[in-house]
Amino acid sequence: MNNSNNNTNRITTHHSTDRSWTIHHGDVNKVLPTLPPVTFDGTFFDPPYGLNFMGEEWDGTLPPVSVLEGLLRLCKPGAYLLAFGHPRTFHRLVCNIEDAGWEIRDTLCWLYGDGFPKGKNIGQTLGERWGNYHTLLKPAWEPIILAMKPVDGKFVKNATNHGCGGLNIGDCRIGTTCYTKRSHQAPSPMLADGTDKGRHPANLILNERAAALLDEQYGTSRSRRSRRRKAGSNVGNGKTLKAFRSRMDVVEGYGDEGGASRFFYCAKANRKERKGNAHPTVKPLALCEYLARLIIQPKRETPRRLLVPFSGSGSEMIGALSAGWDHLTGIEKDDQFVATARQRLFKAKDEYTRPA
CATH class of the missing domain: 3.40.50.150 (Vaccinia Virus protein VP39)
Structure with a gap:
């Protein structure tokens, strides 16, 4: 600043x-x-x-x-x-950015679990009747404007x-704990998304404390088991996605397990x-x-x-x-x-x- x-x-x-x-x-x-x-x-x-x-x-x-x-x-x-903001005022920052001619693409959420309440305890002034009343919530996230x-x-x-x-x-x-090479589940002209580097990044970012809290509440889960798909095989179920033929040999699915934090970047x-x-x-x-x-x-x-x-x-x-x-x-x-x-x-x- x-x-x-x-x-x-x-x-x-x-x-x-x-x-x-x-x-x-x-x-x-x-x-x-x-x-x-x-x-x-x-x-x-x-x-x-x-x-x-x-x-x-x-x-x-x-x-x-x-x-x-x-x-x-x-x-x-x-x-x-990219601009950091505050939950109370970032809406005005977004308006200023847009009014200046920028195109708003997304708002990332940086989630952290170690914030502490900064408001005032009204009961300290007014006594027992207001003893459980404060002026602010505990801060746990910050927006990042893209x-x-x-x-x-x-x-x-x-x-x-x-x-x-x-x-x-x-x-x-x-990154994931196992090898995978996914095929993009969409017909041409979309390009194949073949990679072994891990999941597509999300607009949610965690710190270590937030990741631990999320995993504690969510528990352990296992992703869909990996399976091989040959080029030329049918893809899609005809309902949510029209059927088409795979353009490459791939291994689909991640097959890893752990808490929900594994889906997001952890700073x-x-x-x-x-x-x-x-x-x-x-x-x-x-x-x-x-x-x-x-x-x-x-x-x-x-x-x-x-x-x-x-x-x-x-x-x-x-x-x-x-x-x-x-x-x-x-x-x-x-x-x-x-x-x-x-x-x-x-x-x-x-x-x-x-x-x-």
């Missing part, structure tokens, strides 16, 4: 030694107009939520339409936008001309990430890496560039670095957060480039 206690007219630029990342230290409203248009392949950020968090002025307002229009100007057609800059023509044309337009499903599949926490980091809303690096990988485009000769406004202490940038983005551009106003982000990024870059 961006803080506003600094000189709004000052812009200082910091680079990594290999120029793989840049942080513009200044107000996002001042920095965006200085960047070249149609440059970035995506944008990923954790903005102010408009909640006045802990009485801080910087969290007073959501990103306005003008800022989101600036992001649209800088991104290529087909580029994706939007896209409208494509230039058809998706294939856009991908060819601009190098953008698809979600990186293949590298974000949910594992690392408590060392918070050491020396004063940012109040820092996100887990594993979560940021997964999300950054979801919107990265195929490798090419020219660098794949990600824009990270409201870059805070650098979690989204570090996640994108480990996800394989070639160049990151952050924007942050707060002096302390910029210093923390630079320190974390230098350390992370050293870890990711260190010989195995």
Whole structure:
């Protein structure tokens, strides 16, 4: 998140030694107009939520339409936008994103089981009669908005001309404990979905605590047992799906067993990430890496560039670095957060480039 206690007219630029990342230290409203248009392949950020968090002025307002229009100007057609939100205010953020010209594609749910109630116990003031009454529910999820800059023509044309337009499903599949190669259960012109990398990712993400709670309540189940299907055999039941012939030899079904959490990506926490980091809303690096990988485009000769406004202490940038983005551009106003982000990024870059 961006803080506003600094000189709004000052812009200082910091680079990594290999120029793989840049942080513009200044107000996002001042920095965006200085960047070249149609440059970035995506944008990923954790903005102010408009909640006045802990009485801080910087969290007073959501990103306005003008800022989101600036992001649209800088991104290529087909580029994706990922933005964290808060359950109380993300509907307004979605409206601003859409009003700026972005196309809303989905809302991901990051489910966590270790939140704690932040409301007020009315009974502490009014006595026993109100003793069981509070002002807020326990927080257990955060929305992550997924939007896209409208494509230039058809998706294939856009991908060819601009190098953008698809979600990186293949590298974000949910791994299984057994081998499988599924055939897409739909007739031509759909392509076969042959893979042994696991399940198609969902718009629900868990942390370790939420996964444990889900498995505890759901218990253990077993997926449909794997079976082989020869090319040319009939597929479909003629009711929910018209019959057609399989185009390839496949093994269908996953045949694994476990709790319900195995169907979803689980972002594992690392408590060392918070050491020396004063940012109040820092996100887990594993979560940021997964999300950054979801919107990265195929490798090419020219660098794949990600824009990270409201870059805070650098979690989204570090996640994108480990996800394989070639160049990151952050924007942050707060002096302390910029210093923390630079320190974390230098350390992370050293870890990711260190010989195995």
